[in-house]
Amino acid sequence: MKLNRLVSGALAVALAAGVGVAMAVAGSAAAPEAAHAASTLGSPITRSEVISRAAYWKSTNPVTYNTNATDKWDSGYTRQYRRDCSGLIDMAWHLNSDPNSVALGSSTYSAPIAKTKLKPGDILTWGGSGASGHVVLFAKWAPVYPNFEYYSFGSDDIKYRSASLTSGTIDSHTAVDYSAYRYKNIIDDLGGAELGVLDFLMSDSRTSNVATRSTIAYGNSPMIAISGDWDGDGTDTPSAYDPRSGTFLLSNTPQTGAAQYQFVYGDAWAVPLVGDWDGDGKDNVGVRMGFNSYLRTSPVTSATETTSVVAFGNANDTPVVGDFDGNGRDEVGVYRPANFTFYLPNATLAYGDPYATPVVGDWDGDGKDNIGVRMGNVFYFRTGAVTSATEATESVAYGNGGSEMPLIGDWDGNGKDSQAVVG
Numbered sequence: 001m002k003l004n005r006l007v008s009g010a011l012a013v014a015l016a017a018g019v020g021v022a023m024a025v026a027g028s029a030a031a032p033e034a035a036h037a038a039s040t041l042g043s044p045i046t047r048s049e050v051i052s053r054a055a056y057w058k059s060t061n062p063v064t065y066n067t068n069a070t071d072k073w074d075s076g077y078t079r080q081y082r083r084d085c086s087g088l089i090d091m092a093w094h095l096n097s098d099p100n101s102v103a104l105g106s107s108t109y110s111a112p113i114a115k116t117k118l119k120p121g122d123i124l125t126w127g128g129s130g131a132s133g134h135v136v137l138f139a140k141w142a143p144v145y146p147n148f149e150y151y152s153f154g155s156d157d158i159k160y161r162s163a164s165l166t167s168g169t170i171d172s173h174t175a176v177d178y179s180a181y182r183y184k185n186i187i188d189d190l191g192g193a194e195l196g197v198l199d200f201l202m203s204d205s206r207t208s209n210v211a212t213r214s215t216i217a218y219g220n221s222p223m224i225a226i227s228g229d230w231d232g233d234g235t236d237t238p239s240a241y242d243p244r245s246g247t248f249l250l251s252n253t254p255q256t257g258a259a260q261y262q263f264v265y266g267d268a269w270a271v272p273l274v275g276d277w278d279g280d281g282k283d284n285v286g287v288r289m290g291f292n293s294y295l296r297t298s299p300v301t302s303a304t305e306t307t308s309v310v311a312f313g314n315a316n317d318t319p320v321v322g323d324f325d326g327n328g329r330d331e332v333g334v335y336r337p338a339n340f341t342f343y344l345p346n347a348t349l350a351y352g353d354p355y356a357t358p359v360v361g362d363w364d365g366d367g368k369d370n371i372g373v374r375m376g377n378v379f380y381f382r383t384g385a386v387t388s389a390t391e392a393t394e395s396v397a398y399g400n401g402g403s404e405m406p407l408i409g410d411w412d413g414n415g416k417d418s419q420a421v422v423g
Contacts, residue, residue, distance in 0.1 A: 053091060139151055142221075146222070200238040224241040224243060238420075249262050276330045291314055293311075312333065313343055324344050
């Protein structure tokens with residue numbers, strides 16, 4: 001019933017059981033395996049080889065950062081490359097030259113592409129001119145668009161990280177300011193296999209670090225996982241939102257893979273919201289576009305669409321939804337990642353670390369929602385009232401960290417919310 005929704009993401013069609021996604025350990029993403037090298041300097045190169053070459057440099061740490069040193073060999077000892085962000089790409093693409101981050105995005109080496117079309121081995125470049133820009137190597141999509149994983153070479157050594165295309169930062173630069181490019185000599189040997197089925201792993205206990213329910217497969221990446229009590233029976237069920245078309249696919253019985261209610265609401269690539277806007281005990285949907293939240297007030301069972309609009313927070317804030325005052329109706333607040341602060345209709349409070357993932361739920365069954373964060377694979381639940389300066393916390397390690405999406409819901413109808421992860 002309560003919700004924390006984080007990012008926007010994309011088509012509909014639910015199902016297929018038993019498809020797992022490799023997750024990261026203890027909060028840092030695990031680099032994907034790839035095929036071994038076969039290209040020569042400046043020749044066509046497969047996506048799998050590009051990723052393999054990047055993984056080689058990361059595995060031979062310490063590869064210390066030095067923008068003036070062209071002295072680090074590639075995996076085949078065919079050439080030495082500069083030890084910086086663009087040098088990593090030059091090496092991964094097996095270039096016989098040393099373009100900087102801006103030049104890599106020029107017509108000499110690549111062509112611009114839509115960010116939604118990114119595949120392993122493509123790059124994302126950021127601003128600047130000459131050597132003052134930044135570039136990262138796209139590795140794969142995370143289970144939920146627009147989250148993704150990538151290699152980067154910053155001020156110390158090579159990292160394998162995860163980020164969002166549409167919110168927060170990528171290596172300290174605003175994510176939306178990056179542009180996507182594709183190397184002209186790349187060979188597509190991976191197809192679309194990097195996208196997978198969404199698996200919901202739910203626990204009825206906030207103190208349990210293992211799933212207590214059978215895994216539910218519902219929806220395909222890059223759809224967004226959501227949950228809600230659509231029929232008012234007191235239990236939340238997994239559902240999905242397709243941001244490419246702005247379609248909600250809601251189900252009271254997601255085990256069957258069927259959506260009982262399916263409709264478009266808002267614009268494509270909006271941020272989905274779920275909450276009980278009128279206090280009738282049934283959840284409804286909404287979307288956030290900019291700093292406006294559009295709340296669908298007509299029942300999910302109705303083809304008639306009525307809407308209320310709430311303006312709250314800044315356009316780049318992450319929306320959070322909850323009944324923070326216990327009046328039976330959910331309201332929209334925001335979480336500001338840079339200062340790790342929740343701005344709620346009845347309170348403002350900092351909690352966790354910068355750029356943690358916010359969560360909201362009724363942890364103790366008192367009818368009032370509270371806040372929390374997920375950092376790495378650990379959920380931290382703030383158990384003191386949001387209106388109280390006293391901070392009490394309970395925590396549990398759940399899931400693997402990496403690219404999983406945290407989800408909150410009352411899965412067993414006991415009036416208390418608990419954690420899930422979707423991968």
